[in-house]
Amino acid sequence: MTPFSQSLEQKFQELMARYPARRSALVPMLIYGQDELGYLPPAAIARIAELLDESEMAVREVIGYYSMLRLQPAGTYHVQVCTNISCLLRGGDELMEHCQHRLGIGNRETTKDGVFSLEEVECIGACSWAPAVQVNYDFHQELTPERLDQILDAYQQRAGAGERAGERA
């Protein structure tokens, strides 16, 4: 039994063949699996452990280490605000506060409708275009609270238009 799509199962096979030992594919499998399912439910962990011939515990141990991997769903749009030094100097804290007020949620929380989740993150490599926010994998840079509002409005509209399912990347 697999919770993953056929195409992802095929990608897993390709990934496992890339390395001298297939366990090397674990972190990529976890992140691509999470991209498809939104998080890593027990069925996903069991399937990846089975493919790699590892224990589920070994897989969970690895999941626990990496900050992008999660055992619970996040919002459809996961808003990640960088407040590290370069962003701090250009208003990263203010963006984080702004998001909390606008979305009515705190750090690492999800809105009731499941559209947005919020996280204060460490440096995302956008220092020379600070302050920056990543929504899922999309970078938004050189932001002001006003520009961020427009960006969040656009995501809100996309969510309202029923484009939510499977739209993570």
Add this chain to the structure above:
Amino acid sequence: MSSYTPHPLEVRVVSRRFDQPKARTLAGYLESDGFKALDKALALTPDAIIDEVKKSGLRGRGGAGFPTGLKWSFVPKQSAREKYVLCNADESEPGTCKDRLILEYDPFAIIEGMLIAGLAIGARRGYIYIRGEYRYLIDIMEAALKEARDAGYVGTNIRGKGFDFDIHAHTGAGAYECGEESALMESLEGKRGIPRLKPPFPAVAGFMGGPTVINNVETLASVPPIIINGGDWFAAFGPPKNGGTRLFCLSGHVNNQGVFELPLGFPLRRLIDDLGGGMRHGAKLKALVPGGSSTPLLPADIAWDLALDYDSVAKTGSFLGSGGVVVVDENTCMVKFALRIMQFYRHESCGWCVPCREGTNWLQLSLTRFHNGGGRDGDIETLREVSENILGRTFCALGDAAAMPTLSILKHWRQEFEDHLNGKPCPFGAKTSVAVSAH
């Protein structure tokens, strides 16, 4: 980002194709001297390749600044175990955002650099470890690799010369520590990214226990122009033992933030004034982070006269590091700045060794209390002692990276800590960030 406009003062070696969108395809890359260095290297002996890189004075662009040719020469010629070339694209050092541009604008240059490294050390496989947050770059890299493989530049019998070398892109999943070379190898083996005890160093026992060369993205992208134009040509850009150009990531309180390629030894004053458009709002410089958040901060009087090369920055007691130049103005609370740096290292400490795990946690809690006015007489000394007790007592450099900026801030801006003591509110009115105070 899709467009790139170079600054007229830049000296473009690594970034020479950044404004040529065509070079992001194999056909366009070949038109702009692509894989010429590979063809040249295929006709050279491994020792001749390594000698050329040594002559160039190229030093690691990831942060440690180790001479690249020397690193390659440490790999044993004969090995019972397979050898590997790894490209460290886990760019995560706060203040650093340059490898991202190379991955996006010149992906084939990284492939070519890895192929040449493979020739030099006798490896047949390589991996590009890209931080998970850079998903769009993983897609770009995989597309470039597919094109290169289909055209016979990656894979078996490359260019008909009997050279086999395969390369794959590999995604991380969010962990600063995985930028540390041995932790990266652990992660690449499908494990938690914790550092290994060294020695043995990767050149002897690295990925899967095999001799491994691991280089930063920018380092590898510097190799093809060195092979084409010669080591002496590259070395001549910078002062002795500080060969070449590098990408500087300018951020913070300047008018124009940006990534600029400049010869080593370039004056910081000109980077801020001529490329950065001067200090933002005409404020005065207070502090400089010369090369990413791990490097000791420098006060304005030292910073203004700084030459941006490895040896000149080392003379001030700091490091050229990763190229992340963060400009901090006079209106910034240095206690808050120290706290934000410590928040990062506490979050990223892998927990493997006690001084780092406990030290960063304790320092973050302490700096939070301090910034909120809860500091008491004697606390400044305690902060210093705890930092000093992390230094040099950890498996990897993360502990040092947490302690060094903290110690430099305590040393140069001690008065600001005094000004927060015994219930006094932050003189700069800086708030403690939401996530920190929630811990």
